[in-house]
Amino acid sequence: MLRPWQLEIQLDKKSNTALYLQIADAIIYAIKSGKLSSGNALPGSRQLAGLLLVNRNTVIEALDVLIAEGWLITIDRKGTFVADILPEILLDKKRKEPKTVDDSEVKPHLVFDDGLPDSRLAPMTDLARAYREIFNRKSRWQIMGYSTEFGTVDFRKAIAQMLNFKRGMNVSPDQICITRGSQMAMYLAAHCLFSQGDYVMIENPGYKPAWKAFENAGAKLLPVSIDGDGLNLVEVEKYLKTYSTIKAIYVTPHHQFPTTVTMSLKKRLKLIELSNRYGFTIIEDDYDHEFHFGQRPVLPISSYENAQNFIYIGTLSKIVAPALRIGYLVTTPENIRKVGEHRKIIDVQGDNIMEEAVLHLINEGIIKRHLKKTNLIYKSKRDYFESLCNQHLKDKITFSKPEGGLAFWIVPNSKIDVAFVCQQLLSKGIKIINPENFSFTDSISGFRLGYASLTEQQMEDGIIALSEFI
Numbered sequence: 001m002l003r004p005w006q007l008e009i010q011l012d013k014k015s016n017t018a019l020y021l022q023i024a025d026a027i028i029y030a031i032k033s034g035k036l037s038s039g040n041a042l043p044g045s046r047q048l049a050g051l052l053l054v055n056r057n058t059v060i061e062a063l064d065v066l067i068a069e070g071w072l073i074t075i076d077r078k079g080t081f082v083a084d085i086l087p088e089i090l091l092d093k094k095r096k097e098p099k100t101v102d103d104s105e106v107k108p109h110l111v112f113d114d115g116l117p118d119s120r121l122a123p124m125t126d127l128a129r130a131y132r133e134i135f136n137r138k139s140r141w142q143i144m145g146y147s148t149e150f151g152t153v154d155f156r157k158a159i160a161q162m163l164n165f166k167r168g169m170n171v172s173p174d175q176i177c178i179t180r181g182s183q184m185a186m187y188l189a190a191h192c193l194f195s196q197g198d199y200v201m202i203e204n205p206g207y208k209p210a211w212k213a214f215e216n217a218g219a220k221l222l223p224v225s226i227d228g229d230g231l232n233l234v235e236v237e238k239y240l241k242t243y244s245t246i247k248a249i250y251v252t253p254h255h256q257f258p259t260t261v262t263m264s265l266k267k268r269l270k271l272i273e274l275s276n277r278y279g280f281t282i283i284e285d286d287y288d289h290e291f292h293f294g295q296r297p298v299l300p301i302s303s304y305e306n307a308q309n310f311i312y313i314g315t316l317s318k319i320v321a322p323a324l325r326i327g328y329l330v331t332t333p334e335n336i337r338k339v340g341e342h343r344k345i346i347d348v349q350g351d352n353i354m355e356e357a358v359l360h361l362i363n364e365g366i367i368k369r370h371l372k373k374t375n376l377i378y379k380s381k382r383d384y385f386e387s388l389c390n391q392h393l394k395d396k397i398t399f400s401k402p403e404g405g406l407a408f409w410i411v412p413n414s415k416i417d418v419a420f421v422c423q424q425l426l427s428k429g430i431k432i433i434n435p436e437n438f439s440f441t442d443s444i445s446g447f448r449l450g451y452a453s454l455t456e457q458q459m460e461d462g463i464i465a466l467s468e469f470i
Helices: 019-032 045-052 056-069 088-092 124-136 153-166 182-193 208-216 233-242 265-278 333-346 352-363 366-392 418-427 456-467
Strands: 072-075 079-082 110-112 176-179 199-204 220-227 246-251 281-285 310-315 327-331 397-399 407-412 430-432 447-450
Touching: 019 056, 045 056, 056 072, 110 447, 110 456, 124 352, 153 176, 153 352, 176 182, 176 333, 182 208, 182 281, 182 310, 182 327, 182 333, 199 208, 199 233, 208 220, 208 246, 220 233, 233 246, 233 265, 246 265, 265 281, 327 333, 352 366, 366 407, 366 456, 418 430, 418 456, 430 456
Parallel strands: 110 430, 199 220, 199 246, 246 281, 281 310
Antiparallel strands: 072 079, 176 327, 310 327, 397 407, 407 447
């Protein structure tokens, strides 16, 4: 029976109050103050007597009083417990007014996320089998100790091979650090690059969690607008000529977050040229490279041979399951050393067992087959979502059918109060991310609607509800 570690009771044997009453009062106080809760088991009378250095009969007398007053109950052959229904005296605590539920507390039954995969498709059976095989190995003890702060060597080799074969890069395992998701990679990149007062250019609209990581490292943000083919490089050049301490630019060129725009080849090459000339680092967040429905995905900026200053960030969480926090950071040998130093401060190493399990899925071809299957499913969902927009929001919105990624970016043709729309939909149990979450300063009129985790019926219900407010 699970009991409290130790019930701290101070007795004053010189007091005029009987010891059994002091014990009873101390237990009542522990219940009132929340140290003991309904259902908690008390130590046995013999054990409690030993802790308090009193006669066992004294403890029994105190417990009898508490049972009689309704503070405690006894269960045969199990012990003594704090009662589920406590005496009325407890109701004399601060009485709070009934809390009114506002729209922000409504639990939605339908959520348009920012582009998460369908967790129901995750290869959990294969992953569970991989874990079992790992723990059945004779050499399983070898993965139970400490490893390097960069991640297991075999896993980094697999990531390097994937990047070199599938994304046109030319990197070695020594240039890779495995992280607990892409957000940790962002944090490490920020603390590797920035000092207090440095500047970083960011996309606007863009990904605020990355901005927070940069600001946490002491950097100041310079917003750059997004055009139909990606980053506005005229603004980038103006910043470079104005500020001397610009250390980096953060971009999502494959499927820009949140607008889904793909940066053109011309702009990619120009950005590399500017990076080489001014010496700033291109932080490339390729958060959903695997989900592309065209002929083939566009290769990362970091894959170009003339890209001298880069940090490339990716994730496997969206491939396997969002709950598995597993990302990676790729950069130059000089930067990777700094990344390792910072990693050891916050996390000595990654999850060796998870890395081994995912490595097993890669080596067995399970990841490859899973991506092939899910991309067909997500492509079908994307096409259905497009048909719903054309059917229910025709002439009300402007959007481009995304070639990849798991979300649409739709812009109302007329000016609307986007915050009001989000609030009204939430009152109906439908949650849409407020576009203000993507904006640096001024509010933007556009909605990022993730579709991959929804059923066709949910998609239709959500679009029909949205059409009432646009």
